[in-house]
Amino acid sequence: MTLLMIADAVTVTFKLNSEFQEEESESDIIWFLILASCGYYNVVWISLGFVEAVRLEEKAVHWSWSPRRPAWLMANREVVAVGLISTGVRAPRPLFRWEDAQPTDGEREVWNQISAVLQDSESMLADLQAYKGAGQEIRDAIQNPNDIQLQEKAWNSVCPLVVRLKRFYEFSLRLEKALQSLLESLTCPPYTPTQHLEREQALAKEFAEILHFTLRFDELKMRNPAIQNDFSYYRRTISRNRINNMHLDIENEVNNEMANRMSLFYAEATPMLKTLSNATTHFVSENKTLPIENTTDCLSTMASVCKVMLETPEYRSRFTSEETLMFCMRVMVGVIILYDHVHPVGAFSKTSKIDMKGCIKVLKEQPPDSVEGLLNALRFTTKHLNDESTSKQIRAMLQ
Known part of the structure; x- marks a missing residue:
């Protein structure tokens, strides 16, 4: 077996000796244990079917092999990334089964709660995608302030749109509660975050679906300036009518307090992500007895597995559609952004458990039009990108 290390990154090339390949059957696995220096240390187990990477804090470089999975290591270390490599003997199996994950009895109660929220997500996206705004009516009303008919036309066009915007905002509150329920389930003792993700695949899938919806919603919102323009016109008109002691029927549905909260929500470039980031931060601060690593390791594990699934041709070929x-x-x-908001030094630090260079590289290998919204989310929604501790290379990759 050979181990190749290049600069600060760890690049490992594995070649199993022929005698091991001949002696070991598919069911009789040899584990090779390699500790490689890279700030923290990565332990890599190689079997005939897969590779698992483990983050260590000890500083030592050596390698050894054992005829079975080292129990002492599993008992004392947390798995933070899983990279699956096929050796031709056994097909690799990704950690997440997006398509066929079904809830176990232990997951079902929380799964049902989240499912009730997610069942409305597609209609929300369809409504947002169909949102055309009242730009022309508003312009006509502003240019002709004394034309009562044009004022009424603009107002009658804006009011149903504001009701729709209220529905989007209220859905964000439902997502916020759903995320906190998922975090409680996926981080609670006695299991590690990785064990939770492996045992509770259906909940992990729902977490992924929430993030999927969130990024799609924010991408659509960022491309639609009519939302801000419509709501600004609504606020100005309401304020003007209050000065004139007029009460409009819509205020019964969107009162001043609701309008203020909606205004803050839509002022964000990525309002749904901001909501989830705040919810994750709130979850950590409210659960002081729960180690923060339970949350950050859950997020970093999901990010690492997604990266492996995207950069490994064998997994990419299994994706059924674009x-x-x-x-x-x-x-x-999504999980990178949540991690960056929750972790004290963020996702871009050298000590981060997320390979940010690798994640950005995977995105940049895609057609620019399809990932520009995702790159913008990393640029503008993360918390620590512009910290001094962020490497110049990572900043340059996101410019």
């Missing part, structure tokens, strides 16, 4: 590919990329970006 939308499945986009699903995986949106989930990866």
Whole structure:
């Protein structure tokens, strides 16, 4: 077996000795354990079917092999990334089964709650995609302030749109509660985050679906300036009518407090991501007895697995459609952003458990039009990108 290390990154080339390949059957696996220096240390187990990477804090470089999975390592270390490599003996199996994950009895209660929220997600996206705005009516009303007919036409055009915007905002509150329920389930003792993700595949899938919806919603919102323009016109008109002591029927549905909260929501470039980021931060701050690593390791594991699924040709070839590919990329970006908001030093630090260079590289290998929204989310929604600790190379990759 050979181990190749290049610069600060760890690049490992594995060649199993022929005698091991001849002696070992598919069911009789030899585990090779390699500790490679890279700030923290990566432990890599190689079997005839797969590779698992483990983050360590010890500083030592050596390698050894054992005829079975080292139990002491599993008992004392947390798996933070899983890279699956086929050796031709056994087909690799990804950690996440997006398409066929079914809830177990233990997951079903939370799964049903989240499913009730997610069943409305497609209609929300369809409504947002069909949102055309009242730009022309508003311009006509502003240019002709004394024309009562044009004022009424603009107002009658804007009011149903504001009701639709309220529905989007209220859905964000439902997503916020759903995310907190998922985080409780996927981070609680006694299991590690990785064990949770492996045991509770249906909940992991729902977490992924929330992130998938969130990135899609924000991409559509960023491309639609009519939303901000319509709501600004609505606020100005309401304020003007209050000065004139007039009460409009729509205020019964969108009162001043609701309008203020909606205004803050839509002022964000990516309002749904901002909502989920705040929800994740709130979850960590409210659960002080829960180690923050339970949350950050859950997020970093999901990011790492998504990256592996995207950069490994064998997995890419299994994606049934372009939308499945986009699903995986949106989930990866979503968990990166949540990690960056929750982790004290963020996702871009050298000590981060997310390979940010690798994740950005995977995105940049896609057609620019399909990933520009995701790259913008990393540019403008993350918290630590512009920190001094962020490498110049990563900043340059996102310019």
